[in-house]
Amino acid sequence: MLSFIWAEDAKGLIGASGQLPWHLPDDMHYFKRTTMGNTIISGSRTFRSYNRPLPGRENIVVSSQKNFPDGVQVISSIEKLCDLIEQHADKEYIVTGGANLFSQLLSRVDRLYRTKINAEFDGDTYMPPIDYSLFDKVKSIPGVVDEKNKYPHTFEVFERKDH
Numbered sequence: 185m186l187s188f189i190w191a192e193d194a195k196g197l198i199g200a201s202g203q204l205p206w207h208l209p210d211d212m213h214y215f216k217r218t219t220m221g222n223t224i225i226s227g228s229r230t231f232r233s234y235n236r237p238l239p240g241r242e243n244i245v246v247s248s249q250k251n252f253p254d255g256v257q258v259i260s261s262i263e264k265l266c267d268l269i270e271q272h273a274d275k276e277y278i279v280t281g282g283a284n285l286f287s288q289l290l291s292r293v294d295r296l297y298r299t300k301i302n303a304e305f306d307g308d309t310y311m312p313p314i315d316y317s318l319f320d321k322v323k324s325i326p327g328v329v330d331e332k333n334k335y336p337h338t339f340e341v342f343e344r345k346d347h
C-alpha cells in the first residue's frame with residue numbers, strides 16, 4: 185500500500201527554499217514515529233533536505249541522478265516505483281514528499297497522514313490539490329502547543345474510500 189506523510193500550513197504551503205517553512209518538533213516526532221520501521225520514498229530535493237538516509241527506515245529516492253549515499257535505493261522512474269510497490273502489496277510505503285513526487289502519485293495513494301498547521305508562513309512549494317471526497321478521515325488528534333511548538337496543529341489520517 186502507498187501512503188503520503190506531510191505537514192501543511194493553513195494555505196497548503198509545505199516548503200521554503202528547499203526546507204520546511206516552520207520549526208515544529210512535535211511534528212518531527214510524529215513523522216519519526218509514523219515512518220519508523222517502514223520504507224520511505226522521497227523526491228531528490230526532499231532527500232537533500234535530510235542530507236542522509238533516515239535511520240531505522242528503508243530509504244528510497246526517486247531521481248534521474250545516481251550520486252546518493254550508501255543506504256539509499258535510487259529508483260529512476262514512477263513506473264519502476266509503482267512496480268516495486270505492487271510486488272510487495274502487504275508492505276506500507278510512505279512517500280515523504282515533496283510536491284513534485286506527491287503530484288505524480290496522487291491517483292494511487294491509499295492513506296494520507298496530514299499535519300494541518302493553523303498558521304501561515306512564507307515559502308515557494310505547495311501541496312497539490314487533493315480531492316478529499318475520495319477519502320474518509322479516520323483520525324484527527326490535536327498536537328501539543330507549548331514553548332517549543334508555537335503553532336496549533338492537528339494530526340489527521342485519511343483512508344481512500346474504495347479500500
Ligand SMILES: NC(=O)c1ccc[n+]([C@@H]2O[C@H](COP(=O)([O-])OP(=O)(O)OC[C@H]3O[C@@H](n4cnc5c(N)ncnc54)[C@H](OP(=O)(O)O)[C@@H]3O)[C@@H](O)[C@H]2O)c1
Nearest residue numbers: 190191199202203227228229230247248281282283284285
Ligand atoms: N511540509 C512537508 O511535510 C514537506 C514534505 C516534503 C518536502 N517538503 C518541502 O518540499 C520542497 C521539495 O519539494 P519539491 O516538489 O521541490 O521536490 P521533490 O518532490 O522532493 O523532488 C523533486 C525531484 O525528484 C526527482 N524526481 C521526481 N519525480 C521523478 C521521476 N518521475 N523520475 C525521476 N526523478 C524524479 C527529480 O530530481 P532529479 O533531478 O534528481 O531527477 C525532481 O526534480 C522542499 O522545500 C521540502 O522541504 C515539505
